Structures are given as C-alpha cells and as structure tokens.
Amino acid sequence: MNRRKLLQLLSKGAAAGAFVKLSGGLAQGGEKFSEKAFEPMRFLGAELREYGERSEFEKGVVRYISPNLRTRHSGANFTPLDKLDGVITPSSLHFERHHGGVPTIDPAEHRLVIHGMVERPLIFTLADLKRLPSVTRTLFIECAGNGQNGYRNPPDMTLTATRSRGLVSNSSWTGVPLAILLKEAGVKEGARWLIPEGADAAAYTRSLPLEKAMEDVLVAYAQNGEALRPEQGYPLRLVVPGWEGSIMVKWLRRIQVTDMPVMAKDETSEYTDTMADGKVHAFTWIMEPQSIITYPSGLQQIQRGFHEIRGLAWSGHGRIVRVEISLDGGATWRRASLEPSPDPLSVVRFKLGWVWDGKETIIMSRAWDEKGNTQPTQEEFFARWARNNRYHYNAIQAWRIGADGKVVNGDKTLSASLAPRRLGAVGMGGCGGES
Amino acid sequence: MKRLGLVLLGLALLAGVLAQPGGRYQIGTPLTEQEVQRWNIRPSILPDGRGLPPGQGTVDEGERVYNAQCLGCHGANGQGGVFNRLVGEPFPVTKDVDSVDFVIGNYWQYPTTLFDYIRRAMPLQAPGTLSDNEVYALVAYLLYQNGVIDGSEPMNAQTLPKVQMPARAILELDPTTQKRFPWLRLP
Secondary structure (H helix, E strand, O other): OOHHHHHHHHHHHOOHHHHHHHHHHHHHHOOOOOHHHHOOOOOOOOOOOOOOOOOHHHOOOOOEOOOOOOOOOOEEOEOOHHHOOOOOOOHHHOOOEEOOOOOOOOOOOOOEEEEEOEOOOEEEOHHHHHHOOOEEEEEEEEOOOOOHHHHOOOOOOOOOHHHHHOOEEEEEEEEEEHHHHHHHHOEOOOOOEEEEEEOOOOOOEOOEEHHHHHHHOEEEEEEOOEEOOHHHOOOOEEEOOOEEHHHOOEOEEEEEEEOOOOOOHHHOOOOOEEEOOOOEEEOOOEOOOEEEEEEOOOOOEOOOEEEEEEEEEEOOOOOEEEEEEEOOOOOOOEEOEEOOOOOOOOOEEEEEEEEEOOOOEEEEEEEEEOOOOEOOOHHHHHHHEOOOOOOOOOOOOEEEEOOOOEEEEOOOOOOOOOOOOOOOOOOOOOOOOOO | OHHHHHHHHHHHHHHHHHOOOOOOOOOOEEOOHHHHHHHOOOOOOOOOOOOOOOOEEOHHHHHHHHHHHOHHHHOHHHOOOOOOOOOOOOOOOOOOOOHHHOOHHHHOOOHHHHHHHHHHHOOOOOOOOOOHHHHHHHHHHHHHHOOOOOOOOOEEOOOHHHOOOHHHHHEEEOHHHHHHOOOOOOO
C-alpha cells in the first residue's frame, strides 16, 4: 500500500492524532532495508520439482499440539487459524483427531463393504467408487471439542485464535454420494441407521441416521484436488456436511445398515453434553454458529493506525448471513463484510476496516446463520450447558487490546455459580489436550 | 386409515425402488453373508445384545485380565493412571463432578458399549487381541468395581444386555436433533 492510498483511507475515519503517530512510525521504518533487497537475484534459482513445498521461510506455520496430551496416538491438534488467509485450509494444516494413530493403507488392498439390512451386500474397490458419479463441495469439518478453552475460569491469558477455535478446517471434498452406494445395495424396509467403521487400530464406529446419508453425506476420496491425506482418512472417509467432525469416520472400510444405533463409546461416554439442568444430551450432531477474529487476536501485537480486522465464521445449520464486530467490549456492534462463500456449509471470511487510536479496548465478533441462529455470550452459554461440559462451546470470543498494542484473551472471569471448575492454564487432557 | 394405507404403499414403493435387483449402476461386487463375516471381524454390539458372541467371564477372571492388560494405563482397580479413570460410584454425574471423574458407573449409559469398545479398541497398543471370554470377564470386573452388578452371575450374551446402567436415567436426546428427526428414540 502506498502512502497516498493510506492517506485516503485514514481521512475517512482516523483521528488526526493517530495519523501523526502513524506517519512518524513509517518514516523511521522506511530506512531499514538490507543491501540484498535493492535488486533481483543475480544467480539461478531452484530447479523444477515434481511435488511442491512451501517456502523455507514459512516453516513456522504449523499445527498446534498441546503439551498436555497423554499420547500423540490418540488426541487432536489445531489448525493455525491466526497464521492463515482466505478460507481453504491447506491439506497439511487440516486439524487432526485420531483414536488409534494414523494407519498406512494401500489403496489397492482397501475395500468398502456395505451389509446388514440390505438386499445385496456389496464390496467396492476404490476404482469402483471412482467410476460412480462424483460430487465436489467445499465444507467445514469441526471437532465437537472446538472451543474447549472456553471452559477455563478464569480465562487463559495465553490463549490464541488457534487454541480458541482451531479444531475447524475447511476443504474442497470430492467423493461419491453415500446415497448412491446404498441404492446399489438396496436398503431393506425398517432400516433407520448406519454404523460406519474405520480401518484404524481403534476400528472407530459411530451411528448415522440413514435419512441424513440419503440427503448429502459423501464417501470422499479427494481433498483440495488430490487424494485425502493419511491423517484425513486415506484412502476413504465420510464427510457429513454441517455435523460434528467425530461422526465423519475416516479410513472407512465397512458400513452396517441396522434398525438401531450402536451407542458406541464415542457417542455415549464421549461426545455427549452435560447440561445445566443435570441431563446429558446424546447425538448433538449439528454444529452451532461460530466466529473467531483471527487478526488482531491473542498474543499478536498491533500498532496505532489502520488495520483490517479479519476472521472466520461458519454454521452447521446453513449459510452465514451476517457477522457483527464490536470494538467497544460489546456496547455497540457494526456489520463486517463477508467474502462470497462457495457452499452454505463452508467457512466464510469476514473483514472490517478499523483505525486503532491506541486506547485499550475489547473487540469481539458474533455470527448469524440463515436459520436465525447466533452465538451466545459466555453467561448465556453456561445457563444452558453445565460447567463440566466438554463439547460444543460456541460463545463469543473477545480479545483485549492493551494500550501497548498487545492482544490477549478478553473473555470475562465468570461468577462462582457459573464458573467452570477447570482453573488456570494447565489442562487435564480432552480431545485436544486443552481442557 | 386411508392415509395410513397410502403412506404404507409409498414406503413399499420406495423400498421397491431401493431394492432394484442389480442397483442403478451395476458397480460393486455382491457378497454372500459368509463372505461379509470375513470383513466383519470386530462386529458392532447393539444395545439389545445383538452381535454378542458365545462365551462368558466372571469378576475374578476379569481382575486377572485387568491386572495383566489394563492396569498399566488405567491404574490399580481402575482408579486412573496415564489414561482415564474407569471406576467410581454408581450414581449419575452432577454438574459438580469434574469430567476427569466421568467413569463407567456414573457416566456410561449402555452396558453393551463396554463389550463393543473393549473388544474393538483395547488395549491401545494391541487392539483386537483379547478373546471373547477375556472381554466378558473384563466387563464383569469393571461393572462390579463400579458397583453396578453384584458379580453373582457371569457376564454373557444373556446377562450383559440386562444390566441397568445408572447414568441411563439422565441421558436424553439433543432437542435440536429431535426436531430434525422426530422418529428418533434412544435405546
């Protein structure tokens, strides 16, 4: 951005004082060029290569792995949301969640079997599945445990956007509609459920209603245009649009058609929600609206002057239609602009131009979807969910910007009656090791 | 009555369409039920007991298997170690119970889940290696330790599905899911 453009932008909203400070800062910074920067390369660069790697200078952009995890064979890591742009998650940075490590599967050996309450049990090779009609959709996958750091009280002051909401990723998925496979096998009357099974060491299973499978579930073999990554289920996984990630069985090898859900360990002892009224809720599948400001966000540092506030929003109920940003701790809200999203159940990028005057403030975002759902405040969330719950936290995340430009967690410390029991910054495990 | 008839006719037609011999695309190889069983080697156990194999196990046998196979991760008597605590009191959790203390006795809602999960996924380093009798014995031991059963009879395909789990009393279907699927009931 050149100086004239900056002037035009600032004249729209900036206080004169802020501009003077900003202009002084630029003049100082402008003299610090290294000698190398003044001309193009004087020698040949690297040769063509068969498979591209990112720049060596970007090696620090990695998934966050919690130091609290008890093993790296069962657990989750986080997509570095605060270091990425746009909406597509690079395949190498898609968050991971496994229950028995990442299996190595030869696609030539791999098979998918559909059996149970069907007219004709069928076995498919990968080549069979690729012959069938294909669908490509851009869809988010979010772990039900996303937002787990919201269960800490008082709030963790080392929180980043990545650790707040990085158990979400957004990819272009290609596969065959599961409905086509079920029609090939011929579902028998009385069948209501599917029990998909993974080929991982945990032989992971879940229950999925047949009705959802007939609507929009994909048996995916490609992610962002190439084969699935091993940690995303290579060579075959379920993608269940808008639903919690843990139901999207990876390394898919078998689907049993039944009249009853299996009540697997990961839909009973885990991935159930404890509620404020003392009940435990099962099958909380549809992901509620979420938004997270990725810039400026926790542990970043900003200067006075212009900033484009940027963030991500998504909902399992449907398209995000509005995101609002507050620059004054929730007293007033203004509408952010949304970049067009290719699919109603994909992540959307929101933005708002802002000139920071150097005064301490709290910024936050909240999203609405096309069904009218929005995000609760912390207090509203804990009025419904119990303080010992582990999943589906989607309360508004606040960031506090100090007078020194340092950004930290801006969430409130809750009253004792609402407060989650987990205290301080050291977690006890959980799917990401963070809660 | 007329409407019910129409609905039934519709369902029958739908089933007929889904069951067209050969399917739409004639892609995928048919399997016999015997061939299916070769792929179904860690079968799902349904809450009504369907899928449970022959065999049985007692609390005492389970204690021996537990100490040999499980104690290293889950601690003596299931009190927790590197991995989850498994044993507590047989009363459903309240919101004052920390989630690290969610165990079989206070949180697991279906007895069949124990057999399904242990045979499918445990021990973490060597899943699929326990015999059916060892799995029945472990289920008996863990339910006994949690105070859910008195241990007077062995666990098998008949006794296991009849066990009443205390936490089933507080389990409900998510209301958003109920609205989306009005027919859905928890077992």
